[in-house]
Amino acid sequence: MNRDKFAQELKTLREQHGLSQEELATLLANSHRAFEGVNQVTLSKWERNESTTSLLRRLGIANYFGQEYEFDAKEMEVITPSMRLSEIPVNQDISYHYAIDNVASYSMESIPKSLWDDILAIHNKLYGLDFLRFYQADHLNIDDIIILAYYCKGMIVGHIVYDDKTDMLLSVGSISLSIRKQVLEYLANEMMKKSLVIPVQDPAMTQFLYDLYLTPKRALFGLFLFKVDSVSLINNPFYQQQPEKNGQIFKYLRYYSQKVKKKSIEFIL
Structure with a gap:
């Protein structure tokens, strides 16, 4: 998926998953706060290329469907500052593939x-x-x-x-x-x-869980404590894609953009 092909690929992915525009809009809005207010009319305009949504939402939809997103030069400029926030040990990976046995x-x-x-x-x-x-x-x-x-x-x-x-x-x-x-x-x-x-x-992970409609109960030693339904969390499409490369970009881009607007978790809680 990329910016130029977003409209057609959105329609194709929706139809491949057997979803109406209204059903997909509801699923997106109920899964992540970045899609609050999205409805059937919004989705219809995106698919007909009558309106352009943000890079964050394009990336979020790619993640929802488990698709790779190809960034153009301007989009790379947008995501670069946010990705610097992800350079912490817990997000580092290695090249070998392991399976728990x-x-x-x-x-x-x-x-x-x-x-x-x-x-x-x-x-x-x-x-x-x-x-x-x-x-x-x-x-x-x-x-x-x-x-x-x-x-x-x-x-x-x-x-x-x-x-x-x-x-x-x-x-x-x-x-x-x-x-x-x-x-x-x-x-x-x-x-x-x-x-x-x-x-x-991690503030970005705190923001991410908050965006999945979870609210921290309290804080201790600088940590936010969330009480979560583990099955619902694991089954959330955005959580499932979170460990993937584009999932990490989506999480940190969302946090960075909210922080710039002073609407991130530090300013909410």
């Missing part, structure tokens, strides 16, 4: 010290915050902590640390963005957790 569960008593030290090191490298300090400040019981280690061919490629009593997600680590997606899908689909409390540090 085994999951091991541990308590604080049963986990091997070497594995626990590795998880703490990875967490601190990704987030720069000791989650045990965060955990103890919230007066929670360390005996309720569950650690899941994810393996590929005997090598650890990801982890989750959570509180089984309060369903607070304390740490997510992964060797790649694709593994992170697999880890979170496991969390939602295999653990059958209806809701999770998720602490979020």
